[in-house]
Amino acid sequence: MGLDTFGDVTVDREGTRESFATTLQHIVAEGILADELGIDFIGVGEHHRADFAVSAPEVVLAAIAASTTRIRLGSAVTVMSSDDPVRVFQRFATLDGVSNGRAEVILGRGSFTESFPLFGYELDDYETLFEEKVELFSLLRGEQEVSWRGTLRPPLDHQEVFPKTLAGALPTWLGVGGSPESVVRAARYGFGLMLAIIGGRPERFAQYVDLFERAQAHFEMSNLPVGVHSPGYVADTDEQAMEELWPHFRDMHARIGAERGWAAMTIEQFRASVGPQGSLYAGSPETVAQKIAKTAKALRLTRFDLKYSAGTLPHDKLMRSIELYGTQIIPRVRELLTE
Secondary structure (H helix, E strand, C coil): CCCCCEEEECCCCCCCCCHHHHHHHHHHHHHHHHHHHCEEEEEECCCCCCCCCCCCCCHHHHHHHHHCCCCCECCEEEEHEEEECCHHHHHHHHHHHCCCCCCCCECCCCCCCHHHHCCCCCCCHHHHHHHHHHHHHHHHCCCCCCEECCCCCCCCCEEEEEEEEECCCCEEEEECCCCCHHHHHHHCCEEEEEEEECCCCCCHHHHHHHHHHHHHCCCCCCCEEEEEEEEEEEEECHHHHHHHHHHHHHHHHHHHHHCHHHHCCCCHHHHHCCCCCCEEEEEEEHHHHHHHHHHHHHCCCCCEEEEECCCCCCHHHHHHHHHHHHHHHHHHHHHCCCC
């Protein structure tokens, strides 16, 4: 049972936008609270735009590592297409060392494209960049000499990469939003499958879990983990959660939708997403726990990560949500899964 944040730039109690520095400091405080509550994992996303404060997740995670002892630390996600696999491995291996073996990485394409022109990559190479870089990263995980050749990056010839991780293998997941090819890719490289479910019925992703299991058998892999990343928010009652979340969720949807041609979200659509068949895990602790347990059973999950940040939702509200998640939802989910 984990948490994810994209580092959304928040507002204070008066509704004034906070600085990037304040938002980053809040994320560290949220990670420390999660550790104190016994939450298993915190993931920090990577973005390169004004509404998110985190462009270097590993730095934020290292700050959290310095003040925590047990919580696992990872990305959500690392945009592999516009990064270098060697540097990604080195940064997370370094995080693994300073956190005493608590690092992991979730690789993905990312849901935005700002990083491509920022780092000099062509969107025309979108598919090739991801495939080649994931392949190289899979070799680096072996922590031995690597020889590799692709078409968009200089080759490696018997190169060894440092530092090594504490356990000799960096836990790695592949973030998948709905591509069967990526599901198969995760099995081929021995990565965990992290399903990003942000719309529709979560149960519809059962077909991807089935495919992942068949692909594991084909590639002679076994017992690779399956996780889900979905947005949500917890308050003391269902009504309070929806009242507090709605304006921030609506405005975030409108801001991104204006770039992508989405229609404005209606309150009816929001309520449907929060409802039993939707993918927004918002409500009281009991409501959210019941919904998580239902998803965990349907998709045979190893892990569930609640994406707890939601647009400009203030830090104090996020802290209360994390508190309820750790103290009430996690024990209740585990109880429901033993029934």
